[in-house]
Amino acid sequence: MKARTQRGPFAAGDQVQLTDPKGRMHQIVLSAGGTFHTHRGSLSHDDLIGRPEGSVVTASSGTAYVALRPLLADYTLAMKRGATIVYPKDAAQILAYADVFPGARVLEAGAGSGALSCWLLRAIGPDGELVSFEARPDFAEIARENVRKYFGEVPAWWRLETGELSAAVALDPAARTRAAYARLRPAAVQAEEAEEERVPEPPAEDVQPDDDRAPDTTAEPSGAHRGVVPPDDNGFDRVVLDMLAPWENVAAAAHVLIPGGLICCYVATTTQLSRVVEELRGHGGFFEPAAWETLYRGWHVDGLAVRPDHRMIAHTGFLVTARRLATGVSAPPRRRRPAKGAHPEAVPQGVPPEAPQEALQAQEGAQEGPRESGTQRAGDVDAYSG
Secondary structure (H helix, E strand, O other), X not given: OOOXXXXXXXXXXXXXXXXXXXXXXXXXXXXXXOEEEEOOXXXXXXXXXXXXXXXXXXXOOOOEEXXXXXXXXXXXXXXXXXXXXXXXXXXXXXXXXXXXXXXXXXXXXXXXXXXXXXXXXXXXXXXXEEEEEEOOHHHHHHHHHHHHHHHOOOOOOEEEEEOOOOHHHHHOHHXXXXXXHHHHHHHHHHHHHHXXXXXXXXXXXXXXXXXXXXXXXXXXXXXXXXXXXXXXXXXXXXXXXXXXXXXXXXXXXXXXXXXXXXXEEEEOOHHHHHHHHHHHHHHOOEOOOEEEXXXXXXXXXXXXXXXXXXXXXXXXXXXXXXXXXXOOOOOOOOOOOOOOOOOHHHOOOOXXXXXXXXXXXXXXXXXXXXXXXXXXXXXXXXXXXX
């Protein structure tokens, strides 16, 4: 399969999306002499090869199709699935609020069908590196094939590991992609140049070592200075966890993240949401997490008939993000008014179960003293943290 082409006339090997008058879409890969068959008739691939993108072609039945290269959102919705895909609305939020930038090193756990991997690979580009873990070999193979089909080849800046998330495997310098090595090349070149500028030392006398002398274990291995990078450069800028129990991997994520890095968790239920947020808070190495969901609702627009569509993509999952703190640093406690019953273990002893909120408020007021009527403490309303 040829490398993905984003512009220019259609050519053999290009992916094309055909859309009929009712909005039904079909994705095909062009081949010389090929034919696309549908219940609306057949269409020759040769009618598309050499024509500009955005052309209209007619099937044997007379049905007209608009031919365009599929957007990544279209491709991920139509791709072969093993695990459930990350929908484009959530992938866009991950790229934006996790601040995935060109050249970033990203660790992904739970590759699934490879939908989010495609988004991440395109966002970080050839100067970045994506390391994806997938526990199930069958899902990993589907993800690899979907990524290969979209890009035309397996990107050189992607490493797919089959198995559970492992910080040791993710950080293994021997397994880094060619893109990561290319990024470290200037440091290696500088080290070699610095060594060449050193004044050569006079050769040592040829002395035969005594048999009883202990071997020298302190000598630096040849070329040990090459490719050595500080710990921050060896860590990951972003960690994305799309799995059943992401709270079990918070410690591993903290280990591989650089200070200031970001963890992003994608979960489906409120119980998962609560547990992963509390785990991030309890770990102590992350700043206050933020949690949200995104609902996507299209609109019908036809003249004066402007209204919401009857169908929408509502809940698909919750997103949680948190920033990594520096080693040995603890975030100051956030001041917030407790919700009624949110933390039953924090209710003072001897307080009836029916009045925990009043007791906590009274205790808080006694500690802070009186305040003027109509004023508001800074902690009464949480600021959005993203």
